[in-house]
Amino acid sequence: MRMPIYFLLLFTFLTANFITAQEIKTLTYFENDTIKLDLDLYLPLKKSDKKIPLVIFAHGGGFSGGDRFGEKNFAISLAQNGIAVASISYTLYMKDKDFGCSATLLEKIKTIQIGVNDMWQATSYLIKTQKVYNIDVSKIFITGISAGAEIAFHAVFWDYEIMNLYSDNLPTNFKYAGLIGGSGAIMNVDFIDAKNAIPMLLSHGSEDTTVPYATGSHRSCPADSMGFLTLSGSYSVYNRMTSLKKNIELITSCGGGHEFCGYLFGKEPDYVLDFINNVIAKRKFESHITIPSAKKSEGLSQYSFCN
Template sequence: MKKLLLLFIVLTLNSVQAQEVKTLTYFQNDTLKLDLDLYLPKKKAGEKIPLIMFAFGGGFSGGERTSEKDFGKFMSQNGYAVASISYSLYMKGKDFGCKGTLTEKIKAIQIGVSDMWQATAFLIENADKYNLDTSKIFISGISAGAEIGFHASFWDYKLMNLYKSNLPENFKYKGFIGGSGAIQDINLITKEKAIPMLLAHGSNDDTVPYAAGSHRSCPTNASGWLILFGSYAVYNQMKDLHKDIELITFCGGGHEFSGYLFHEGQQYVLDFVNDVLKEKKFESHLIQPPKKGKGSGGYLFCE
């Protein structure tokens, strides 16, 4: 009898936290169809739901939007909507490394960013239908997706957008959550454009630089040489601007930590968006992630 009662309680709690997942097409033409998965929390009467846009990783040549569905479910169970988008994999079948073409690498980022802007504009246009709060839209991503997030937040929308989608005048994301991402020009992050950030990065990442460095650690004479400013460079820029940023650094860690915030570190994301929406002012600082057990292969925290 007790077991049946416990089962009933568990099922009831799951029902209370039940969320809805909708697959929506946000762009389509004769050659391309782009979808997003919208994770929605249980609707509360009269309440507008904050939204987190998400872009997966994969070097602009692979990956899929369903890869982080656990993150979408976690955030929706805690009252947030998550839109995990598909975007154009421009580098599929091309070299995104040192022997690639610089202009192609930049174009891949620009197309991905334009897709993100399109998806954002689509959900803003349909906000009433899904009960979304358009004043509380965060952006997030892993690796290539984090590069989309960085540039979507700080590039000039009117100058860099490749499509005709329309974001509201002076649109600004509420905050950015990025795993092992980077931006091409650190000077794009200004006092006027800065938004709160939560970042995570391995200090020895040889794919996307932790500080300032070349993408894929390419030598300067490589055809695909691209300078990038990673999470630690962004941290210092934000600190100099006296703007809010939290950075989780894995000392000695590589690119394998790019998904940390969306896997083991989901609670960090939840706390971050809660704090931003409460307008909590926090000092820019580095965070020590929970230590793993002896022999687990975990990395120590470092500054």
């Protein structure tokens, strides 16, 4: 029996409004004479006297594109589970420029530095407004996809005193509660040590040619190119964290490429929720999950767990 058109339209309207019903505040977290940066803050509809955790999310796009609206469903799913999410805009310094092998190394470092400082500014703003939004500043998680994950890694592990561009930024001794990264990397895995390591949930494709899965060249640039930059991806970070006996979870797409960067945020937000709950509960964990990729290349991988 076919549903009458009136009831079909009514069902569609109610379903759409149920899915999108969410308290979202658009806030300007940084502004000067040349730039205005906003964030969308997703807050749980169910209010509580108890302070709530916060996830700060940076989108992907190679520092030249993308926007803060792309993972809206991910943010809503966490907010519906009592976790606030701030999805930030940040400076797209490489817009209309080449962030690949023709870019200079200094330009690449400057690009990441500007994005990191935007993240620090967003974090500072949310710490200062913690009482307004009932945020637990001891439970602020940092997360991102691709370029956003590179921002997250360096925001956590770069030397703050050296790389900070602003005088009024993060409070002394602030530390993120955990890091969630989709196909991200850090310039030097040795930046991570026993003192500054924080719990991590990472995902990455083993055949990523944009951001290396282990330690390799950014964008697969040859060593004699201007844009040659060595990065340590999720697998190298995983090995570093396990050697330090720190909490780490890695999900590897065997044969997967850079398209896997959004896996945690688009397909498996429950992994993120479980990770956050485990960190808050101070549980110990270490795991490496491997999943096959539909694009798995023929032949043997250099990683034995993918063969």
